[in-house]
Amino acid sequence: MRKFLTLLCCTIVSQSFAQRASDNWDLRHCIEHALQFNISIKQADIQARIAALQAKQAKYNIYPSVNASTGTGVRFGRSIDPTTNTFSTSQFLYQNFGVNAGFQLYNFGRLKNSEMVAQFNAQAALADVAKASNDVSFNVATYYLQVLAAKEQLKISEIQIAQTQNQLEITSKRVDAGVLPELNLAEVQSQLATDSSNYYTAKGNYEQNLLNLRGLLNLDVDVLFGIETPSVDQIPIESFAELQPNLVYESGMQLQPQQKANEFRIKAAQKSLLVTKAQMYPTLSLGGNLSTNFSNSFKTTTGATFQGYNPITGAEPIVAISNVNYYVQSPVFKVTQKTRTFSDLWNGWGTQMNNNFGQNIGLSLSIPIFNNSSARINYQTAQLNVKSAQLQKEQSDLTLRQNIYTAYTNAVTALQKFNAGKKQVESAQKAYDFALKRYEVGLLSSLDLLTNQNNLLRAKITQLTNQYDYVFKMKLLEFYKGKGLKL
Numbered sequence: 001m002r003k004f005l006t007l008l009c010c011t012i013v014s015q016s017f018a019q020r021a022s023d024n025w026d027l028r029h030c031i032e033h034a035l036q037f038n039i040s041i042k043q044a045d046i047q048a049r050i051a052a053l054q055a056k057q058a059k060y061n062i063y064p065s066v067n068a069s070t071g072t073g074v075r076f077g078r079s080i081d082p083t084t085n086t087f088s089t090s091q092f093l094y095q096n097f098g099v100n101a102g103f104q105l106y107n108f109g110r111l112k113n114s115e116m117v118a119q120f121n122a123q124a125a126l127a128d129v130a131k132a133s134n135d136v137s138f139n140v141a142t143y144y145l146q147v148l149a150a151k152e153q154l155k156i157s158e159i160q161i162a163q164t165q166n167q168l169e170i171t172s173k174r175v176d177a178g179v180l181p182e183l184n185l186a187e188v189q190s191q192l193a194t195d196s197s198n199y200y201t202a203k204g205n206y207e208q209n210l211l212n213l214r215g216l217l218n219l220d221v222d223v224l225f226g227i228e229t230p231s232v233d234q235i236p237i238e239s240f241a242e243l244q245p246n247l248v249y250e251s252g253m254q255l256q257p258q259q260k261a262n263e264f265r266i267k268a269a270q271k272s273l274l275v276t277k278a279q280m281y282p283t284l285s286l287g288g289n290l291s292t293n294f295s296n297s298f299k300t301t302t303g304a305t306f307q308g309y310n311p312i313t314g315a316e317p318i319v320a321i322s323n324v325n326y327y328v329q330s331p332v333f334k335v336t337q338k339t340r341t342f343s344d345l346w347n348g349w350g351t352q353m354n355n356n357f358g359q360n361i362g363l364s365l366s367i368p369i370f371n372n373s374s375a376r377i378n379y380q381t382a383q384l385n386v387k388s389a390q391l392q393k394e395q396s397d398l399t400l401r402q403n404i405y406t407a408y409t410n411a412v413t414a415l416q417k418f419n420a421g422k423k424q425v426e427s428a429q430k431a432y433d434f435a436l437k438r439y440e441v442g443l444l445s446s447l448d449l450l451t452n453q454n455n456l457l458r459a460k461i462t463q464l465t466n467q468y469d470y471v472f473k474m475k476l477l478e479f480y481k482g483k484g485l486k487l
Contacts, residue, residue, distance in 0.1 A: 023224040027144050028170040030217060030227070032138045037218045044125075044132040050126035051118070063112045064103035071096050085178035096293040097353075103286045105363075110278035112269045121269035127261035134257060136216075138200040138479055142472070147227050150206035150470040153461055157199040160457050162452075166190045173444060184446040191450045235471055240415075243477040245408045249401055255482025256400065262393035269389040280368060280375045288361035294352045307332040404480045410471035418470040421463035428452075428459040 025033075035041060072095040080089055104111065168188045174180040214225055253259050309329035368375055437454040438444035478484075 008381070024226040024228045024230045026230070027141060029215070030144060032100070034140050034217050035133055035134050035220075038132075038136045038216075039218070041129065041132045041136060044129045048122070048125040048129050051122040055115070055118035055122040058111075058115040062115065064101055064120070066099065066101045069098045072180050093296040094293065095295075096291065098289055098291040100289040101287065102434070104283060105286050106284045108278035108281045108283075109282075110275050112227045113274040113278065115415045116271040117268050118272065120264045124261045124264035126266065127257045127264060130257035131261065133480075139216060141475065141479075142215070143209065143216055144227060145468055145475075147206065147209045147213055148229060148232070149465060150202065150209045151229060152232075152464050152468075154202045154206045155198070156457065156460050156464065157195065161192065161195045161199055163453065164188065165436075167446070167449070167453075168192055172359075173394070179442065180446075186215060187450060191453075213425070221348050232471060233468055237471065237474045238478055238483075240412075243411070243474070243481065245405045245407070248477055248481045250401055251447055251481045251483075252404065253397065256480070258396055259393075259400065261479070262389070262396050264387045266393060268395050269382070269386040272378070273386055276375070276379040276382040281380065282365055282367045285364045286361075287364060288359070290359050292353045292357040294356070303336045304333040307334050335486050338386070400480070402475070407473060407476045407480060409476055411470070414466065414470040414473045418466045419461070421459070421466040425456075425459045425463045428456040432456045 040130055072093070074089050075092060080087055084132050168185075171185050175182055175185045210225070211225070212224075214221075219225055308331075310332050312487045318358070431453070432452045435444055438448040439446065444468060
């Protein structure tokens with residue numbers, strides 16, 4: 001039994017050294033890694049980039065639009081020849097080019113306000129990224145403190161085992177010498193087994209908390225990972241005077257990303273209201289275009305031959321001039337034209353394009369009269385969106401205030417428990433020291449000594465828990481103040 005317990009203690013010590021050999025990260029390293037690889041932050045960053053692109057597009061919408069077009073094809077049957085503007089029943093090849101430009105001269109600020117809406121939405125999206133980063137940093141710090149607390153409890157369990165092992169050796173010698181009965185040895189052995197069980201419970205709790213932190217950091221299982229253990233007494237904490245709830249609330253209203261995002265969304269909703277209002281008014285636009293076309297059915301006149309005269313029909317073909325009658329006739333010419341063959345389809349292309357080149361510029365006024373009441377309904381909806389954004393901000397501010405006052409009350413309670421725990425540990429330590437001295441001279445039973453030892457262990461664990469709880473509550477107030485998280 002003694003050999004088994006000794007082997008168990010050696011195993012525990014070797015595992016303790018193995019844990020210290022892993023790659024240890026401090027809180028800053030953990031937070032930086034989480035900010036780089038956390039999926040929620042990546043998603044928020046993508047949304048911010050999309051919002052930035054939308055803001056850029058809204059800015060460009062103010063400028064004129066210019067577009068070019070061209071088309072080519074073959075027409076069949078009866079259709080209008082674009083080069084002569086007459087009907088043609090023959091098949092011909094056509095081509096056209098055009099450039100169109102448009103610009104809204106006045107739209108009651110619709111485009112400018114749309115740009116402002118997009119800009120405020122982009123700023124709100126950036127605030128959302130900051131909020132996601134803050135949330136992840138806070139979660140990492142919370143898990144980090146939980147790991148630290150579990151690690152300290154594990155150390156206390158190791159110390160407890162070492163103390164019980166020392167008692168086992170002393171008791172064993174006294175039992176062998178016949179000074180103490182074997183019952184005392186059995187009691188110490190039982191306590192050592194209990195301490196070993198408590199150690200493995202603490203070890204499992206530590207590894208589970210470490211696993212939770214690893215998952216939050218999105219670390220692969222093959223990455224060696226541990227955490228550095230700063231002295232909890234040296235963790236910087238602001239004083240209660242600097243963390244009064246009214247001061248924390250005022251600072252949080254200025255620095256918390258969620259409050260900034262709410263402000264930007266209210267401004268965006270107000271500008272969106274102006275956009276929908278402008279949609280109910282006329283829009284004055286300036287537009288123009290350049291165009292030209294080509295057709296291979298265009299025929300070129302190559303000559304004309306006089307053929308004589310033809311009398312005019314349908315009326316009396318006589319005109320009296322100075323009492324002299326003249327017959328009215330029309331000259332007849334034979335016109336010869338050249339039709340394009342396949343080999344010279346594109347001959348004269350530049351000439352046609354130049355001759356058919358046209359330009360126009362003009363103003364247009366679009367007046368909304370009745371559009372199924374969509375403009376008015378959109379305006380009323382925008383009014384409600386403004387109220388909704390204001391209520392959301394009011395609710396968010398109220399939640400922040402409640403959280404701050406609750407955190408302050410919890411911090412005060414944690415400090416009181418921490419101070420009371422100090423006295424409890426001091427008293428338990430004195431009781432254990434006196435009990436150990438009495439046990440060493442044979443004035444106290446091993447059971448009474450173990451009782452004092454367990455009382456000291458529970459007091460230390462409780463005090464450690466209270467201390468980390470106090471640090472966490474104070475760090476929570478600093479977080480609400482907008483100062484970030486530092487250990």
